[in-house]
Amino acid sequence: MGDGRSGGGGANRPAWLQQYDLVGKIGEGTYGLVFLARTSHRKCCIAIKKFKQSKEGDGVSPTAIREIMLLRETCHENVVKLVNVHINHVDMSLYLAFDYAEYDLYEIIRHHREKLSHSINQYTVKSLLWQLLNGLNYLHSNWIIHRDLKPSNILVMGDGEEHGVVKIADFGLARIYQAPLKPLYENGVVVTIWYRAPELLLGAKHYTSAVDMWAVGCIFAELLTLKPLFQGVEAKATPNPFQLDQLDKIFKVLGHPTPEKWPTLVNLPYWQNDQQHIQGHKYDSHGLHNFVTVPQKSPAYDLLSKMLEYDPRKRITAAQALEHEYFRMDPLPGRNALVPSQPGEKIVNYPARPVDTTADFEGTVAVQPSQPVSSGNAASGNIAAASVAPSRSMPRSMHVVGMQRMPNAGISGPSAAAETKRSKYGNAESWLSSTEEALLRKPNGGHTCLFEIA
Known part of the structure; x- marks a missing residue:
């Protein structure tokens, strides 16, 4: 990329962009594109998230600034690491650079299924x-709710010292939720529909980190069965969170919710307003055990059912889940999730996330064909799998009882975490405003590195 051939622009590129050699596009979402690049000096892979250009006069996207704010405050092995942030003042595009993870749960599940x-x-x-729960417990302990957990947002590191380590990614919908709690429904629809908690689907005006735990339950079931548990069809035309088909899929598996089991159910707007479809249609529960591949009396089933509890106040928390019996039984969980659990077990060579090498940062088209790319030393033409060498060591078990958690930067607990963030920023909105104002004071044509962590 530094020579101007990959991605176009060459010497006209800002200095920060010339330090990367572009490989291709690895993802596209609501808020922007994600590219794979290699750093010129470290020769390691970096994922660069480019936010879509803001509308004329709108400045930098508040969503982007909120993601930066939250990631600057987090430091945990199971949360994606933000390396650099850059801004291009010509078109007000913002670039976030992360450590690159070769795999994600979506591709791992699909590889096993197909x-x-x-x-x-x-x-x-x-x-x-x-590892997912460990990262989520860290976030929730610091009053951060993710609100978009799904397999494609759960990354897994490839070759290197962090091989097999899980990283929670994509904080575009994440936010701080400490008291005084504003109604979160004002943020609009959150969580991809197949992983959306029932309280969200029924229009809850206040919700908690329990929505993340419902999503984890859906992911857990998908890891067990290799297919989404609640695969509803989204009605795109509606601006509200009510999705009848998704609720129908949930009720068919878990049975019809009742006020006896979920007392606050009667207060949810769409439970009250849609008596014909929601209250009037009674479901005979086939039982969750008929849809997953674990025995009904097993610890795995018990943990899953507690994650998929209708009442968010009764739903298991990340901290409670980490202490569940499921994680105390053999095989114990390990830091490297991708190695065999016992001698002689076959190694699975998972494919790396696909990379479209026909796209570049400016949206022009390169000449290379689309292909998967690995950051490892795989031979040319056979780099799709980011291969796991047979000589890898056996997994190091995680000692669940008494295992040292990542420190919360000197914060003693959730209340202290909330107080620290309030005293530092006042509130998120004022931080966003002041930060964006500072960015916009730069002269036109400037390319700024906002900060560099690495």
Whole structure:
């Protein structure tokens, strides 16, 4: 990229952009594009998230600034690491650079379903879930709610010292939710529909980190069965969160919710307003155990059912889930989720996330064909799998009882965390405003590195 051939622009590129050699596009979402690049000096892979250009006069996207704010405050092994942030004042585009993860749960699940036709081994499922919960517990302990957990947002590191380590990614919908709690429904629809908690679907004006735990339950079930548990069809035309087909899919598996089991159900707007479809249609529960591949009396089933509890106040928390019996049984979860759990077990060579090499940062088209890319030392033409060498060591078990958690930067608990953030920023909105104002004071044509962590 520094020579101007990959991505166009060459010497006209800002200095910060010339330090990266572009490989291609690895994702596209509501708020922007994600690219894979290699750093010129470290020769390591970096994921660069480019936010879509703001509308004329709108400045930098508040969503982007909120993501920066939250990621600057987080430091945990199971949360994606923000490396650099850059802004291009010509078109007000913003670039976030992250450590690159070769895999995500979506591709891992799909590989088992479509290529291998067999389930993910118990050790890998348990290790992936334990690390996801560990990262989520850190976020919730610091009053951060993610609000968009799904398999494609759960990354897994490839070659290197962090091989097999889970990273929670994509904080575009995340926010701080400490008291005084404003109604979160003002933020609009959150969470991809298949992983959206029932209280969100029924129009809850206040919700908590329990919506993340429902999503984790859906992910857990998908790791076990290799298919989404509640695969509803989204009605795109409606601006409200009510999705009848998704609720129908949930009720068919878990049975019809009742005020006896979920006392606050009667207060939810769409439960009250749609008596014909929601209250009037009674469902005979086939039982969750008929849809997952674990025995009904097993610890795995018990944990899953507690994650998919209708009443968010009764739903298990991330901290409680980490102490569940499921994680105390063999095989114990390990830091490297992608190695065999015992000698002689077959190694699975997962494919790296696909990379479209026909796109570049400016939206022009390069000549290279689309292909998967690995950051490892795989031979040219065979780099799709980011191969796992057979000589990898056996997993190091995580000692669940008494295991040292990542420190919360000297914060003693959720209340202290909330107070620290309030005293530092006042509130998120004022921080966003002051930050954006500072960005816009730069002269036109400037390209600024807002900060560099690495």
